[in-house]
Amino acid sequence: MHNAIRNTEELHEPDPADRPRRERARAATIDEIKQTALALMRERGTVEVRFTDIARVMDMTPPALYRYFADRDELISALIHDAYQALGEAVAKARAEVPPDDIAAAFVAAGQAYRWWAHEEPQQFALILGMPLPDYAAPADGSTSEAAGRAMAQLSSLFVEALRAGRLGPPRIPDVHPAVEACARVKHERHEVDVGPAHFQAMLHAWAALHGFTSLEANGHFEWMDAEARDALFLGQLRLAAEAAGLPVPD
Template sequence: MTGTSEARAGTPSAGRGRRERLRAETTAEIKATALRLMASGGPDAITLRAIAREMGMTANAIYGYFATRDDLVTTLIDDVYSALADAVDTAWANTPAEDPAARILGWSRAFRGWALANPEGFRLIYGDPVPGYRAPEGGPAPDAARRVCTGLAGLAAAAWPHAEPLYRDSTFAWSDFDAGLLDKVRPAFPDLPPAAVALALRVWGHLHGLVTLEVYGHLRRQTASPDKLFQEELDQLLRTLDVPRP
């Protein structure tokens, strides 16, 4: 049995499996190092040479994993954005459709929770842009961006049966919105009017503003209870939209 195992370990397929595993581990380390450098030095700190230096690799060796810095940044954005989309999609799926308050609260808390657990990733996709970065055609992480946008529209859709009377005087038209945004939102919620899309953006402003202050460390200087502040913001949002609590 031992001889058979040793023979199998020496087969070409075993060698390929080991190389693939090592490559995957090194790729993961490159991405983690890039995020760590960004956290300490800002977006300018993401360079392949700096990452290679941190990892004890040669610059030429790291180019075997990512041909350009922009390839690495695109991969990072795709990974980070997809993780965020997974987190908020899971929260949405785990709340009942007949309970709009629970859906709004669940999605919002998942967004904040993910951001606080992944501050470097949050800063990469929502903070200062990486200088000189050229995104691929269609943008980085198009599927994740669509899912997050759809989730925000879902918050408005959940609230709309209750909030609609508050927005009867809205003057928003489809021409007021970016075509790319509408391409993401309207297929998922074809019955939402322009006023509801505007509402989704306002909800986004409420959530994103507080979370950004917290991720960048500004909120802790002002209050020892950011959790309470965020929860009261959500409670006020539900009251403003006339969404009933269970």
């Protein structure tokens, strides 16, 4: 137990003057642990991570890490949280670098960012969108699912913007199965997705297409193609998705 829980808990101290200094050091160590874990994952091409290895790279002994994370699961949780954050930020950043009224360009930018991030960080990508890890249970505070929602919101907000700009045409599949409509309604009531059911459906189709290419590429199943071919192919996938969803088609 010790006090490793303090990562997630908010602890009320008597607010001594040294708090910022010590806390900064602590935060820096936590960050170094996470960065080292990621570096090792990248190096070994795996989601696996050994406390012993992290400690060795950091010139520490393995038990020292337990001052910062109660166990491996807590570290994994933190990494998953960060990964959602990083993906969301990557997409948001890409969208911000595009003229705000150019919906088609924003869609391409978002899609490319999703793909680029997954390709650069396949381990983090696998962490959040691949097979869930053994015994891992999402933290009860919902911090990871909240982060997941924010990442997905990047996509749905694009539809909302297109709708507001009057640039959202009808999706290629206009009819919606009642069960799908029910899901759309729930999402709509929670204000997670502020578009109609047909466009909600189209959005999921677009996400799936986007994700499929991204996932296959990130996991090395497109390595028989060179980078140029993959780029062109992905752009085509984006065009198809935009067209089917009623979004302005890029190019």
